[in-house]
Amino acid sequence: MIENMQIIFDFKNSKEYLSNYKLESINDKKIIVKNVPPKRQDLGTFLLDFMDTDFDDHIDLYLFVKKYLFIHLLTIYDNTIITDINNYHIEIKKDKAQDFIDWIYNTYSVDFSMIQINLERVFRNKYYDDILKITDILSDEYDEIEELSSNERDYCAINELLTDNNTTKINYDLKTFFMNNIPENISTNYTFSSDTVDNFLYCIVKELISNVKNIKFECCRNCGYWFINTNNNEQKYCDSIFENNMTCNEIAKEERSKKNEKDDIYLQKCRKRYKNLHKQVSIGASERVQNCFEIFKEQYPIYQERYKEGLITGEELLEWLECMKIRK
Ligand SMILES: [Zn+2]
Numbered sequence: 193m194i195e196n197m198q199i200i201f202d203f204k205n206s207k208e209y210l211s212n213y214k215l216e217s218i219n220d221k222k223i224i225v226k227n228v229p230p231k232r233q234d235l236g237t238f239l240l241d242f243m244d245t246d247f248d249d250h251i252d253l254y255l256f257v258k259k260y261l262f263i264h265l266l267t268i269y270d271n272t273i274i275t276d277i278n279n280y281h282i283e284i285k286k287d288k289a290q291d292f293i294d295w296i297y298n299t300y301s302v303d304f305s306m307i308q309i310n311l312e313r314v315f316r317n318k319y320y321d322d323i324l325k326i327t328d329i330l331s332d333e334y335d336e337i338e339e340l341s342s343n344e345r346d347y348c349a350i351n352e353l354l355t356d357n358n359t360t361k362i363n364y365d366l367k368t369f370f371m372n373n374i375p376e377n378i379s380t381n382y383t384f385s386s387d388t389v390d391n392f393l394y395c396i397v398k399e400l401i402s403n404v405k406n407i408k409f410e411c412c413r414n415c416g417y418w419f420i421n422t423n424n425n426e427q428k429y430c431d432s433i434f435e436n437n438m439t440c441n442e443i444a445k446e447e448r449s450k451k452n453e454k455d456d457i458y459l460q461k462c463r464k465r466y467k468n469l470h471k472q473v474s475i476g477a478s479e480r481v482q483n484c485f486e487i488f489k490e491q492y493p494i495y496q497e498r499y500k501e502g503l504i505t506g507e508e509l510l511e512w513l514e515c516m517k518i519r520k
Pocket residue numbers: 412413414415416417429430431432434440441
């Protein structure tokens with residue numbers, strides 16, 4: 193039995209609830225996984241966490257899976273492991289868990305990166321534009337794609353992605369979902385679920401753009417993380433802390449007064465890596481990751497300087513950045 197990921201949107205209170213579980217390490221030999229009431233968080237958090245993960249870095253991928261997809265992927269890995277999805281309490285031997293984690297990386301690293309690229313295209317309203325670039329001008333579909341591309345706005349390409357992959361199900365049984373404890377004042381009375389990660393994400397995007405007024409998905413030009421903006425104006429920098437207790441927005445203001453150029457996609461990719469390594473280290477990463485982070489902090493200012501002075505190209509900067517990822 194495969195566990196469907198399940199979500200309910202509480203638009204009135206700007207919250208989302210996701211199906212949830214608890215992982216416990218018993219000893220060196222086994223871990224226990226059991227179901228617990230849904231995870232409550234700010235609206236859009238799951239989607240943004242997905243967008244900000246480096247899926248070609250195996251630790252980053254695992255942290256995302258551990259937070260959201262452990263049971264879903266485990267039931268794909270071994271579909272006999274859980275018989276009652278609403279009530280389970282299972283023991284997994286550590287070596288089986290390790291095999292499972294290796295399988296996750298081999299099976300999903302590329303897939304999840306592709307979904308992320310598709311979503312980025314949708315959020316930049318460049319989905320059809322990118323298809324057009326690789327479509328033969330003599331092909332029968334060329335004119336149609338050209339038209340779609342020139343009319344692309346308001347994240348409309350999500351409709352095509354959603355219909356191509358539609359496995360969404362609606363479920364009215366909130367009592368089971370909330371394990372008999374439905375929150376008061378919740379503004380919706382059904383959940384969405386899906387058995388594929390791509391469809392689940394496309395459904396979330398569709399629901400958010402259909403229900404949240406003025407919603408915009410923006411990529412911070414400093415740190416490269418995505419954020420949701422519901423103001424009427426465009427916002428270039430996010431309001432989360434980047435370093436020294438300052439948000440990207442505050443850093444950008446300070447930099448602007450020094451007339452420094454901040455909007456650079458190569459530097460943005462480096463800062464996203466910095467943020468993800470910092471995240472891994474702050475929750476207690478392995479020695480290997482800590483060393484990588486130390487090397488990053490030591491070398492980045494040097495490479496950044498070389499790049500800014502034109503001594504190396506953006507592509508060369510990214511080659512260096514590739515060495516700062518933990519691959520299998
Ligand atoms: Zn930022």
